[in-house]
Amino acid sequence: MTEYTAFEGFRVISYPSFREGDQMPRCRTIWQPDLLEEDGSGLSYGGEGLVPSCGAGAFPAAYMILLADGSAERALTDLSPDTALQFVYDADVDQIVVLRG
Template sequence: MPRIDDDDELATLRRRAYAPGADISADPSALERLIELEQRAADRDGGAADDRAAPDGEQTEPEAASVGAEAGGEDGESARPARRRMPRLRRSTVVMLAGAGLVVATLLTALVLVQRVQTDPLQVGATQVARLTEDPSFDIPSSLYRGITGNVKAYTAFEGFRVISYPSFRAGEGAARCMTVYQPDLLDTGDDAFSYDGQFLLPSCAAGPFPATFTILLAEDTPEREPTDLPADTSLQFVYDQGRDEIVVFRG
């Protein structure tokens, strides 16, 4: 006999799935439970159908067993049991299975995107606002990578900021990359030296599994904020995504 509790739960979950204002798509656990109960109901209905008379002379299993017993002997023992028909899934179950597949695919896609870099690890509400790609046309001031030979890259601008990446001084194939974030308008370069009229001009290098990152708070009087359209007290984080060779920008 079906459990009354299961039937009540199934009715409640169906309302969440099919009634106006349905919200089950945002609750994977409830969706999984609905699919489970729908399958149980389908199996139960299929079993009930098998207990009813078989169509057009086809014997059910009890009837076949009875005939075999009456025949007796070898013929009775070899009587084949009637074929059982597999229960058909309800249309609602098929719809929910398709929906579950879509939810799983969406979650997997989101997981892949999140794993590109370590995003918002402390769940402080940071939002990814840009991905900066390599910009070969930008003329990188040599004073920013003095002592580094080759493989220096610049990236597209973001709110007046430019990022350059370059190999660290540590030799070897697995050497980490470093980056510097700055405002070109605040940089004054000469033949032998340079000056920077901003507040932030420090290199950041990767370390083991941790990518190079640069975090800045643009206060009211921060020189780097003036060329931007960002309000005071905006926080930015630049993260080097080595796998895609891009700079990911987060805003807090």
């Protein structure tokens, strides 16, 4: 598992695909740790977007979120309402690139 530098409170981890084979594209999950809460049965996420994404063939995993006004994720950032973010893996530099729209 690989963890990348945070962006506006979002953390990214990368881990092997659930499919067999060392050459399979990796998976990634992006979340804001401040939105994780312990409850009686384990952990819950108080935001909208805790969704894993796995690569497919030549395409790396990508994750997109719209930070709507009033969303838990946007409240933890300095970004304006309705900012769209896309997190994409750049294999050449082994980094997560964040595109903003």
